[in-house]
Amino acid sequence: xxxxxLPMLQELLDRLFSRGAAQKTSRETVKRRLQxxxxxxxxxxxxxxxxxxxxxxxxxxxxxxxxxxxxxxxxLESDQRTTILTANLPIRGIKEVAASLDEPQVAPxxxxxxxxxxxxxxxxxxxxxxxxxxxxxxxVIDAAIDPNVLxxxxxxxxxxxx
Amino acid sequence: xxxxxxxxxxxxxxxxxxxxANLGMALAKRGRSVAVIDADFGLRNLDLLLGLENRIVYxxxxxxxxxxxxxxxxxxxxxxxxxxxxPAAQTRMKDAITAEQMKQLVGMLGDKKYDYILIDSPxxxxxxxxxxxxxxxxxxxxxxxxxxxxxDADRIxxxxxxxxxRNAHLIINRIKPAMVAQDKMMSVRDVQEIxxxxxxxxxxxxxxxxxxxxxxxPLVLASEPSQQSLAGQALQNIVRRLEGEKVPFLDLxxxxxxxxxxxxxxxxxxx
Numbered sequence: 219x220x221x222x223x224l225p226m227l228q229e230l231l232d233r234l235f236s237r238g239a240a241q242k243t244s245r246e247t248v249k250r251r252l253q254x255x256x257x258x259x260x261x262x263x264x265x266x267x268x269x270x271x272x273x274x275x276x277x278x279x280x281x282x283x284x285x286x287x288x289x290x291x292x293x294l295e296s297d298q299r300t301t302i303l304t305a306n307l308p309i310r311g312i313k314e315v316a317a318s319l320d321e322p323q324v325a326p327x328x329x330x331x332x333x334x335x336x337x338x339x340x341x342x343x344x345x346x347x348x349x350x351x352x353x354x355x356x357x358v359i360d361a362a363i364d365p366n367v368l369x370x371x372x373x374x375x376x377x378x379x380x
Numbered sequence: 381x382x383x384x385x386x387x388x389x390x391x392x393x394x395x396x397x398x399x400x401a402n403l404g405m406a407l408a409k410r411g412r413s414v415a416v417i418d419a420d421f422g423l424r425n426l427d428l429l430l431g432l433e434n435r436i437v438y439x440x441x442x443x444x445x446x447x448x449x450x451x452x453x454x455x456x457x458x459x460x461x462x463x464x465x466x467p468a469a470q471t472r473m474k475d476a477i478t479a480e481q482m483k484q485l486v487g488m489l490g491d492k493k494y495d496y497i498l499i500d501s502p503x504x505x506x507x508x509x510x511x512x513x514x515x516x517x518x519x520x521x522x523x524x525x526x527x528x529x530x531x532d533a534d535r536i537x538x539x540x541x542x543x544x545x546r547n548a549h550l551i552i553n554r555i556k557p558a559m560v561a562q563d564k565m566m567s568v569r570d571v572q573e574i575x576x577x578x579x580x581x582x583x584x585x586x587x588x589x590x591x592x593x594x595x596x597x598p599l600v601l602a603s604e605p606s607q608q609s610l611a612g613q614a615l616q617n618i619v620r621r622l623e624g625e626k627v628p629f630l631d632l633x634x635x636x637x638x639x640x641x642x643x644x645x646x647x648x649x650x651x
Contacts, residue, residue: 256574
């Protein structure tokens with residue numbers, strides 16, 4: 219049966235010409251796993267909080283611009299003991315509300331502005347009540363530290379106490 | 381002024397106690413006066429690695445209770461008279477003493493009498509760990525190139541910083557150069573990059589460590605060349621770096637492969 223040994227021969231050839239490089243070594247795998255793991259460990263944020271933060275950031279950004287939720291990336295990475303939050307949000311277009319704003323400052327919207335903001339039409343965002351739109355990033359981080367606040371906001375989140 | 385250094389790791393079994401015993405012994409061999417403190421109450425081991433288990437009469441607990449003087453509890457090493465051990469109690473739990481009491485013990489040992497006070501921390505991040513780091517000004521963080529050990533070491537580095545110990549150095553233990561060469565283990569550089577604290581030692585995996593533990597004779601004591609080991613040399617280098625010498629890291633590149641072993645690997649599935 220000469221055909222039976224074909225795959226074996228193929229693998230051998232792959233190895234000889236290191237075409238099998240697509241398969242990661244366990245050393246690369248463990249390094250990658252650790253980098254992601256430690257980024258989360260170091261911020262001490264639970265996955266639930268990170269997810270909430272992601273949704274809220276998407277919400278704020280999509281008030282001004284139309285983003286592509288399918289191609290958005292949101293990640294925590296660690297480099298030299300500093301954790302970096304990276305959001306990669308491809309913009310499809312500018313929304314009218316943002317263009318009509320005359321005031322130069324783009325700082326946090328005043329509370330009155332909330333009703334004028336378009337209702338969250340993105341499916342990923344619609345779960346959150348509209349009044350939580352005012353939550354700034356700082357509030358979210360505070361919530362992570364204070365278990366009581368979090369308990370009310372998100373009872374399912376489990377936050378490790380330092 | 382005595383340098384007060386805690387040896388810690390987070391994860392158990394990565395070589396904290398072996399490192400403490402060897403570093404203490406190597407420092408004493410260099411002429412420094414050294415006190416090693418076992419902070420692992422309930423699971424003490426440092427006495428075993430130093431081969432001093434039969435000479436313990438009193439422990440740190442009796443000293444604190446005022447049942448004996450500090451000098452009565454200290455076990456002096458017969459091979460290196462500049463080394464003393466302050467043993468932990470074996471019958472009690474980790475919360476038998478407080479961080480304040482640990483500071484008190486180190487205070488009693490005195491600043492002038494010893495050049496180095498090494499504290500062997502228990503595994504974990506609970507009370508025993510808190511006690512061990514309380515009096516320390518410097519830290520040696522021991523890890524192995526494994527995911528769980530590195531993760532725990534990272535947590536420890538964070539906790540040390542939070543407790544004001546900024547002078548922390550990394551010891552990477554049990555590295556297997558042949559596995560690193562085959563991309564089956566993280567390299568020294570990988571681990572150091574991830575943990576991002578200065579490296580002070582790299583100890584290769586060495587069977588002689590087990591033999592020395594069996595005998596209760598730290599590796600660095602070996603005087604005959606036949607008994608000397610790469611791991612022992614690595615530990616001695618750490619001591620020299622602690623003392624401020626610039627010592628290059630050991631060359632751990634594996635010996636060149638046999639042609640047939642390379643051929644064999646070609647046929648084995650990759651890992």
